[in-house]
Amino acid sequence: MGATMLCQLPGELLYLWHTHRAEVLISAGVLFAIVRLAVHWRARKTKEVLTPLALTPTGEKPTLLPLGKEQQARAIEAIELAAPKPSRPHAGPKRVAGAKRLKSTPSATRDAPDRIQPLIFFYSFGGSTQTYAEQLAHSLQSTATEHVLPPAIHDLADTEYDDFFLNSPKAPATAYFYLLILPTYNIDTNLSAFLAHLQEVHYDFRIDTANLSTLAGYSVFGLGDQQGWPSEDEGFCTQAVEADRWMAKLTGRKRGFPMGVGDVSGDVEKRLKEWEEGIRGVMGDLAEGKGLGEGVRGSGDAVESADDEDDEHGDEPDVVALPKKGRRKTTTRTDDLEDMKVPIPVDFTTTASRSKPASTLTRPVPKAMVPIGSPTHTALTKQGYQIVGSHSGVKICRWTKSALRGRGSCYKFSFYGIASHLCMEATPSLSCSNKCVFCWRHGTNPVGTTWRWEVDAPDLVFAGMKEGHYRKIKMMRGVPGVRAERFSEAMRIRHCALSLVGEPIFYPHINELLAMLHAEHISSFLVCNAQHPDQLAALGPVTQLYVSIDASNKDSLRRIDRPLHRDFWERFLRCMDILKAKRFTHRTVFRLTLVKGFNIDEEAEGYAALVARALPAFVEVKGVTFCGTSAKGTEGLTMGNVPFYHEVQAFVLALEAALLRRGLDYGIAAEHAHSCCVLLADRGRFFRRAGAGLSITAGGGGVEGQWHTLIDYAAFFRCLESKNAFGPEDYVGAATPEWAAWGQGGFDPRDERVDRKGRPKVVEVVGE
Template structure:
């Protein structure tokens, strides 16, 4: 027994020595391995216990998060796993700040707004004290209206005025401030500041805004919880005569950076004014618009279409980089998620590819000859909608920015309207006739047409027919519908960068209606009643017809200006270009010219020549002169075709090679003018608009004392309409307007000098 004990003791000492040697040799890895194992075991036990305490996320599950703006469609989901503590759920781990600006669709109503309080904060900077006085006067005058904008569920307390030189920017421009009493409140920021070419507090403030947006530690849009913001800038036109040369430049920069920091919650366009000239008037206009915005929010909980939180603006100007085309439009009506255009639908109505062949119904075309057509009972039980809401045509048109009114009418905001709102130029109608593009509404009471012109943007995919075979909507429904839809589209421009406040205010009063959007407006059975409603609200009318409906043209009451499309000088060319459905199209065409000749002393009549190289421009001057000699229109507009670049136009024989250069248009205009004068017809080249590739020939009736008077006295026109009625004794000379401005006459380009021409990237182009 003793021997055994001695052996075991000796062996134990050897094992102990061996383990000590191993420890000395491998001490560090052993410690690390043991620590790792212990940490893994601890984590396993911790998360096993955590999962046992978690519950599923039922619908009534709530997460304590920071209060969000009522504009957001939904609160963001928590980025960390929640931990249940009693009956409330809290988040575990640090709060994540997301820099992404979500794409949102139009919100009809805000979330819970009971007891909502909106605090208006007015920031300003001033060196001489003029801006400070203007701000205090503005708040004093507008305070009652601001308070009155509230409702039972939304209250506006007295506005607070803050001097940018006295506040801590971190308290207001990194996150909206918090009330000391802890009550929930939302904020609406107004910033009024002059621009200086010396170092001032403005430079410090701008640098802070820039650094805040670019600071990786915080959200790039930390002020997205604001209800909205707007900026007004004071300038000095004596020091900076133009906006491009610096007038109001610091206010523009503040507006741009605030758009970034708020996620584009520009509630009203940037306003600019000169206190020495029109500053007070511009400031009152700007404040009036803001009151309307606050009142809208109090009633609906949203700022309106086009403002972040209720819908996306359809254009950008450097605030947010985009590879999309500038003129691409996305419908935000309804709750569908905005999507990019795909495929080869380039602009408007290239709908053929979107309609499956099996979905195209056969067209009921009347090929009876002119003179034998019989009246059709358009209210028969078989009458159907021209553009049903369930049709692919309806879906595609609305997606491209059209608003379909009733079953056969439409309205769409013109690109020239958007351009004029941003001070980037107006269309030829302003140069020739004095029509403000931002106050012009483009619409039609009939989407159907009896031609399938090779250069038409619809390419024959819109409804066509020679007789009206659809149900008829009453004119008052169409009239109210197009106005409402147009104003809605104008309001979408409120948050678009570059929109001028004064023009935005003017755009909310329609002064002109161009009945030339899609189809044949004169085809609508109640066109006279519809035009009468427009004139009753002193809205001028320009109607374009395709010279295929002589009966309707003869019955048309006087409008402000009547157009007839003259797309060819002879029968075969007209067949090839317009591709009319009527078998007796040439006879109808000639009859329309005779009717136009009869109307020339009752209203202003216009020939619209669309020149297509290879179709109707080569050696066609004499043929067009014959048509002018027959109808003797008051004006002849010559315009180059616009190619929209789709395969359907290529199949019709039209390519980019068919688009004439403006030099070719000028050459044609001069040749036609020479031909007309050689025949003793008194016409002259009155005006041009090179940007539209368009020129105007006018009758000598509109030349006084050696000066052209192509513009219209619209107030006088409506006075004549009201005093003498549409059948009264009055002539176009009775409402002839002022002299055509020098910049619009032949040889001067015709670009509005009030505006700045830019390229697609927003860079200024020297005119």
């Protein structure tokens, strides 16, 4: 019987298992979880007991015993959990307030670097900021040590921002410390582009937050004039404050020393010296491994420190406007979500869901490009400009004055038949997207990549240009030597060179302005800088279209033109392709400005490749004109950069040979030695060969075997008014004068060339 019961036991157990297996499994799981939690709790409690904290009775910051980094963090967390919580009123719903917990600054825990490398960045408009930056560099260099290296200095106008402000430089056992010395302007300059770059990097979701956190630290010094802007609310050092705020975000708040400010009309030397002593001490501490110290999160100014927090909190009020730089106007949104007819703007570029640039909520009110009373207005007026409206200008050039006195016209008369005293030099946009090293204006005109200013109506611009030009001409009435007949002729404008300064094609209503010129039978010569392909593609009829080609490759173009656009080379090449497409509707010209030491040596082949890509009708090669050293002197342009005419001739011959090797039939059509300028032209379109005719529907015919570079202006206006399609060959003029041919010098024999003291000067014939 016992044996029978033993045989039945497995069956009973199997029955019980099938009947109650769910309950058994659940009970086992719960028991296992309880045991696991108990073991984990006992182990954690044991570790905390083994690493006790020495607390002070007064509630001061505790002193930790020597522990590992992870153990210290857990110990601090235990203290915070054990601390008594402040009482909260029971009435009303619970409100959670707080800030996003920031990661610890890397410099606080990492080992001291072997070397600290200070980098000084500055932007100078008139030269004073550069002087202060160089003084600082010299002073820091004199006190350099083995661990704090001599500083390197960088002009922000010539600096590729991505090299320093997208990622910090890397060098073995070296930490970089950024020093920024920045002025403040109320006009658009490269400094505005720099600040925009810092903002774009911060809001770019593709870039890590605090992408410059590997820096040892940074500090900013601002220059301002309290006579013009007495306080920060009224503009004093606001751009430096803005740079300080963005750098705090990009570096993870590694402001090494409070932002300094100096009044250029007062205590700037003293304040700069104080700031210098402070940053020298900070860099010394960094080299010794002391870090930035405790609490270095603000610059010492409560407002600036608060600005660092603005975009980090999720419960901040929305930004609705920026009435003044450095100050934010806030409000609480009470809009009903159901009443909103447009999608709510959401910024996905930061971890704070409510933080967004001000531009997502409101557009800034356009301002004048050149406000009356601004430093730009003053500088341009002093240079002889007549400012038209808020963004245009007119000026008579030295060749206009020369032609009025019978002393010769510019190269345009030798090449295209334009008498200088009949020509108005103007621009509808004083702003430019380049900052060329050879710019005649020494950077006094505003710069920008997009049009964000007030826009004057084209009829007002045109009327203002004519009024300003005639006013300038009338001022020549009392100048000795002015010829009465030429003065009378000058009172009727026949040509307009839209090339004065800035970028004419930048003006939003450029086609309407050109139409107004043509309606009064004023020819148009428009010069652009190959940085605005969309505007170039949309350009309407123009008598002659110039594109400045200042370099044959990307690196040279960056050095000589110093463009503001990041994709400047891609824009440049797009303009080449657009120019090729327009060669049958526009009379196109390449303008090459040769600067010795920049774009002459061994670049003929590169220029020939660009000509092959765009196929312009003409190529003008001109030596740079030296207009004195700019006040800031950063370019280092001197008379040594001005090529001699024989050097320009040699370059032209090399370029002609390079074009012929590519199968491009360009030849030397004319020259103007006094302007150091030579013209190459497409032989198949503008040369009458022996036994073969040049397709000329209007003009003076000419002798076989001659160039025809002159323009028949009457024919141009007839073609324009016919409303039919036409091309450059339809208004080719008479033959190029013999005295303008290659080897003849190109000076008009009807005029008299004089030296600077007005004495007759013999015109030498330049041989081939």
